[in-house]
Amino acid sequence: MSLLPTPFERLARARADLRIGLPVELRGAGTRLLAASAESVSAERLSGLMALGPAVVAVTARRAETLKARAYDGDLARLRLPADASEALVAALADPARDLSHPMKGPFNEERGTDASLHRAAIRLAKSARLLPAVVAVTPPADARYPELTWLDAADVAAEGDLAPVMSELASARLPMAVSQAGRLHVFRPADGSEEHSAVEIGRPDRDGAPLVRLHSACFTGDVLGSLKCDCGPQLHAALERMAAEGAGVLLYLSQEGRGIGLTNKLRAYSLQDQGFDTVEANHRLGFEDDERDFRIGAELLRKLGFSRVRLLTNNPAKVAMLEDCGIEVVERVPLKAGHGPLNRAYLATKAKKSGHLL
Numbered sequence: 001m002s003l004l005p006t007p008f009e010r011l012a013r014a015r016a017d018l019r020i021g022l023p024v025e026l027r028g029a030g031t032r033l034l035a036a037s038a039e040s041v042s043a044e045r046l047s048g049l050m051a052l053g054p055a056v057v058a059v060t061a062r063r064a065e066t067l068k069a070r071a072y073d074g075d076l077a078r079l080r081l082p083a084d085a086s087e088a089l090v091a092a093l094a095d096p097a098r099d100l101s102h103p104m105k106g107p108f109n110e111e112r113g114t115d116a117s118l119h120r121a122a123i124r125l126a127k128s129a130r131l132l133p134a135v136v137a138v139t140p141p142a143d144a145r146y147p148e149l150t151w152l153d154a155a156d157v158a159a160e161g162d163l164a165p166v167m168s169e170l171a172s173a174r175l176p177m178a179v180s181q182a183g184r185l186h187v188f189r190p191a192d193g194s195e196e197h198s199a200v201e202i203g204r205p206d207r208d209g210a211p212l213v214r215l216h217s218a219c220f221t222g223d224v225l226g227s228l229k230c231d232c233g234p235q236l237h238a239a240l241e242r243m244a245a246e247g248a249g250v251l252l253y254l255s256q257e258g259r260g261i262g263l264t265n266k267l268r269a270y271s272l273q274d275q276g277f278d279t280v281e282a283n284h285r286l287g288f289e290d291d292e293r294d295f296r297i298g299a300e301l302l303r304k305l306g307f308s309r310v311r312l313l314t315n316n317p318a319k320v321a322m323l324e325d326c327g328i329e330v331v332e333r334v335p336l337k338a339g340h341g342p343l344n345r346a347y348l349a350t351k352a353k354k355s356g357h358l359l
Helices: 006-020 041-049 059-068 089-092 119-127 152-164 220-224 232-246 263-274 279-284 297-305 317-325 345-355
Strands: 024-028 031-039 055-058 076-080 134-138 151-153 167-174 185-190 197-203 212-218 248-252 309-315 329-334
Touching: 006 024, 006 031, 006 119, 006 151, 006 152, 024 076, 024 119, 024 152, 041 089, 041 134, 055 059, 055 089, 055 119, 055 167, 059 076, 059 279, 076 119, 119 152, 119 185, 151 152, 167 297, 185 297, 197 232, 197 297, 212 232, 220 232, 220 263, 220 279, 220 297, 232 248, 232 345, 248 297, 263 279, 309 317, 317 329
Parallel strands: 024 151, 212 248, 212 309, 309 329
Antiparallel strands: 024 031, 031 134, 055 076, 055 134, 167 185, 185 197, 197 248
16 A cells, blocks of 8 residues: 555645645646745745746636736636735735735736646635635746645646545534434545534434435534624524424535635625625635535535435525535425524625525
């Protein structure tokens, strides 16, 4: 048995490296790229990268639109850095929180006409690390080698997003709760070593029937702190109460904070909302899509638990479509209306208008 890391294990290592400011090496089709997170790269490492050759900051087309830069590569733009580029400039290109203090960042000199697949893979990797989707990238000299840096094949980065998630159950235990003493908690870990997900069973849901099921994305601010900016906390508790009233149900608690962008980026989006942008516009200014969650995880957890048919507690038709696309039959969509208030009225209206929620 080899002691060397597999491609998926190198992906997990690369995510950790990007988070602490280390560059990673991406390889593909005879080309190489060194890439570091634009939000975590230090001034010293930025200087080291720029000493290797012309450097760019690669951002998504969403972020490029905010910066008034041209996304010549379709889904991304590569902004050439001037020779005297600073850590502050790189951070300002990536983080919309600095848009007010650094309003004039252009005009930009965009890289184009060359293959951007390695830059695309680097942005995808940054997203999966819950970082802003922006990287500092440079093509190293052909004879340069960096054995201590994590290297990845760009095809493996792309494959990770295309492959169905693989989950392993780590532990389960009886868990009496306020809504029902007949509770059991299961914890699952993805094969790529990323955040763990959990499932709560109320009573004894019928594996041959269609139990009441809720796919709930983790929301620290709403579920734990009782935030009034969203309806997540009330929906979570209303779902558990509904299951308890029926005597059985399954709540899947997915670690996909902020529609999949992570808690830090969600708070960045909150700051943008305080400036007058709605929740979708805020995500776009950060460089993300409307919703970055992977609901295939929910389907995989249901299969692991032995369920193939469900009654889904949701106001989001996209969840119904996703489960059915993944082979889980949704025999009924059960509305879940809770937590509407004056402080989240605009947020809910945006979810209905732009994301198709049935509120």
